[in-house]
Amino acid sequence: MDSMEVNKVLAATLVAGIAFFVTGLIGDELVRVKPLKESPLKIAAAPVQNASAPAQGPAALPALAPLLVKADVGAGEAIAKKVCSACHVFVAGGAAGIGPNLYNVVGRERASVPGYNYSNALKEKKGDWSWEELNHWLYKPAAYAPGTRMGYAGLSSAQDRANIIDYLHTLSPSPLPLPDPGAAEVAAKPDVTGPVATANVPGATPVAGSAPTKPDAAPSLDVLLVSADAKKGQADTMKYACVACHSFNEGGKAGIGPNLYNVVNGPHAHMAGYDYSAALKAKQGPWTYAELDKWLEKPSAYAPGTKMALAGVSDPKQRAEIIAYLRSLSADPAPLPTP
Ligand code: HEC
Ligand code: HEC
Missing domain, CATH: 1.10.760.10 (Cytochrome c-like domain)
Structure with missing residues (x-):
């Protein structure tokens, strides 16, 4: 050449x-x-x-x-x-x-x-x-x-x-x-x-700079929920990979986890036909804001034996955002608390 x-x-x-x-x-x-x-x-x-x-x-x-x-x-x-x-x-x-x-x-x-x-x-x-x-x-x-x-x-x-x-x-x-x-x-x-x-x-x-910040005095869940930004909650569901296991749309199919449309105030193990663990099925009562908050903080502590492989969301503000997002997934969202 x-x-x-x-x-x-x-x-x-x-x-x-x-x-x-x-x-x-x-x-x-x-x-x-x-x-x-x-x-x-x-x-x-x-x-x-x-x-x-x-x-x-x-x-x-x-x-x-x-x-x-x-x-x-x-x-x-x-x-x-x-x-x-x-x-x-x-x-x-x-x-x-x-x-x-x-x-x-x-x-x-x-x-x-x-x-x-x-x-x-x-x-x-x-x-x-x-x-x-x-x-x-x-x-x-x-x-x-x-x-x-x-x-x-x-x-x-x-x-x-x-x-x-x-x-x-x-x-x-x-x-x-x-x-x-x-x-x-x-x-x-x-x-x-x-x-x-x-x-x-x-x-x-996830953006490196967006690590959860610890609040100085812990505001109550009710206070956090009232000011929580559901859009941020939606972003959190990507950061925490909830989206890898769950669908959020009405009528959405189950993945590794159940569909989460209308989960707030619904019963535990709310999706018909989904094969829940005995641990979650044994839980009585509705998914109130407080119950969801405890669940998301540490699933394995809330329902020992659960199939949900998520370590948990340690930041209370992010949990409130996620719950606010879940609340929005309904034709008739549950009322917000009045702190
Ligand atoms: C939703 C579950 C899930 C998440 C979230 C996830 N992984 Fe994985 N990862 C898997 C699975 C399942 C495999 C095995 C993949 C296969 O066999 O095709 C895997 C395989 C791997 C492997 C290859 C390991 C080997 O032994 O060859 C690496 C490296 C890895 N993941 C890194 C990461 C990192 C880093 C993150 C976070 C940025 C991450 N993964 C997030 C489920 C996940
Ligand atoms: C690695 C997969 C996985 C990830 C990640 C995950 N989940 Fe789950 N989730 C599950 C499974 C599996 C169940 C069913 C648990 C059982 O039966 O014990 C579940 C159950 C739930 C339930 C109860 C639903 C019902 O019908 O009672 C809620 C609420 C929930 N997940 C929210 C979330 C949120 C919010 C995140 C992210 C912060 C998340 N999950 C991340 C797999 C996952």
């Missing part, structure tokens, strides 16, 4: 690389879609395609290594506690939840926790969880391993992903050294094959 030809090839590669990168950025914006009009349960099954969106190739993500250098382990841990802990434990020897134990996952062979029943989609992916592989997985699990059982939309913020990967890497008797940012290729070709979900995917994107 003469040098002219070499130049052409280089130029073509560069243009392709830039196009790739820009598509990735646009994709990033598209997933940040807010209102949840359809049953969110679809995210557990398959990526939801928006018919009007152009077909996209695999996303090119910003390089991880430079973001890892400025990553915040504490922020990563907060995301893990808020979101991932609904399905994962992070301690050595911890039992699997809905998902496998994530202790020492960085550098570990994929789908390798003994005894955990992985999907074929994940088992067929050979190799180890390298930094970049984790980055692409957490961006959109369903695109990385189409058919995966991880019912989680993904983290669209590159820094959030870096924070959580940084946190995961500390969970090891001998944490691997962080990758060298100097060696980073900006548009490293991602190892993703499936269709890339675009709109309609609930963008479960």
Whole structure:
């Protein structure tokens, strides 16, 4: 090849690389879609395609290594506690939840926790969880391993992903050294094959700065409810991954958990045909605001033996927001308390 030809090839590669990168950025914006009009349960099954969106190739993500250098382990841990802990434990020897134990996952062979029943989609992916592989997985699990059982939309913020990967890497008797940012290729070709979900995917994107703030003096639930913002509650249901297990629309199907339309003031175990645990069925009386508040704070303490694998929502204000949102899911919302 003469040098002219070499130049052409280089130029073509560069243009392709830039196009790739820009598509990735646009994709990033598209997933940040807010209102949840359809049953969110679809995210557990398959990526939801928006018919009007152009077909996209695999996303090119910003390089991880430079973001890892400025990553915040504490922020990563907060995301893990808020979101991932609904399905994962992070301690050595911890039992699997809905998902496998994530202790020492960085550098570990994929789908390798003994005894955990992985999907074929994940088992067929050979190799180890390298930094970049984790980055692409957490961006959109369903695109990385189409058919995966991880019912989680993904983290669209590159820094959030870096924070959580940084946190995961500390969970090891001998944490691997962080990758060298100097060696980073900006548009490293991602190892993703499936269709890339675009709109309609609930963008479960907790923002690092939005960690629950502890109120100084604890206001009562009634006081919190009166001022609670149901829209924030809806956003909380994405942060806490309630949407991974529940639908919220009238007549919506059960997923891992029951449909939650009209649950406020309804009976415990309110959805006909859903297979509740004995623990929840044994509870008498309606789901009052106070009962929902106790339930959401720590499901396993409220109904020992419950099937709901959620650690709980520790912030009273966020619980009130979520309850305000649940209250709004009714043709005839229950009256607010008068504190
Ligand atoms: C709704 C439940 C759920 C949530 C929320 C969830 N996961 Fe998962 N996760 C799973 C399941 C189920 C699997 C197994 C997937 C499979 O077999 O296809 C999995 C697998 C994984 C794996 C692969 C582990 C291995 O041994 O190969 C990693 C890494 C992971 N999850 C990280 C995360 C992180 C980080 C978060 C939070 C940002 C998260 N997950 C949120 C359910 C969940
Ligand atoms: C990992 C899956 C999962 C997640 C995440 C989850 N839930 Fe659940 N939820 C369930 C299951 C399963 C049940 C049924 C529990 C039982 O039968 O013991 C349930 C039951 C409930 C009920 C009782 C419904 C009834 O008919 O009595 C409410 C209310 C509820 N969940 C709200 C929430 C909220 C709000 C969130 C987020 C803060 C959430 N859940 C997160 C799986 C989940």
